[in-house]
Amino acid sequence: MTCEPNITQVAYNACQYAKNLISVDLPEGITIIGVQSFDGCISLKEIKFPKSLTKIGAGSFSRCSSIEKVDLLHTKVQELGYHAFYGCTKLREMKVPDSLQKFNDDEGGVFENCSKLVPSDIDVSDSKAVVT
Template sequence: MTIEEEKKMYHYYYKKEDFGVCLMECKGDGKEAIMPVDQDILVVYDDIFKGNKELERAEFPDSVIEIGGFVFDGCENLKQVKLPSNLKDFWQYAMTRCGIEEIEIPGSVTRIASFAFNQCDQLKTVKINEGTEKILAWAFKDCAQLTDVYLPTTIKEIDDQAFEGSPNVVLHRK
């Protein structure tokens, strides 16, 4: 690894809690943030990448079950996020104001929290896997480019305001 590549890496800081390992902080820069799989991270705390203009791709290890608020807030160049297959919950504003264009939500997420994808101006396609049951109010608020939302058969409730300010949404049911 060159010195220049080393400068373009993220360094992660953890805290061991009674319930498991938490990713508390991230420092560094680069276009890709691939969080390590060797720590068995359960929770990603708030604001980890907030305001990062360089980040284009992020990948969580499958051990993560909760993603905190404002994790990607303002990451306008972030185009790809691979969510963990065991994810249980997004906190409000987890993905707010980021540049993702498409997202696949694992079925282990039983409900999509309010404002989770608030003001994702570039978001066009959402694929929700079997297992998700609810989309709460304002989950996809002001996602102006959002057109296609693919719903699983397990969806039981979509709040009337789930897509407020997202005028072009077409819900596709399996």
């Protein structure tokens, strides 16, 4: 008999500054991506999110300057933490599900310094902004 831990979240700072990380495939069962989990992963281009995901923590993907697209439509994401995608300078497409209830914008814009995000007229520091 094998005993597998019930892992439901990516730990805070788990892969922070992993500069050679190119792709992440998060397993089903993960519900939370912790604070700054992938912060500063400058080579990260592709993230596969599990259906079970409900929260992306503060600064989780900050300064991941190679990410161009994020698709959360198939997830149950309800919350994006402040600065979740801060400084993702190549991010140009973001798809979020109807389950998204709030942008945690108390201390900074979720999409601050994401200059290529379309539509470009979104006020990325506005906690009521909607990205489709």
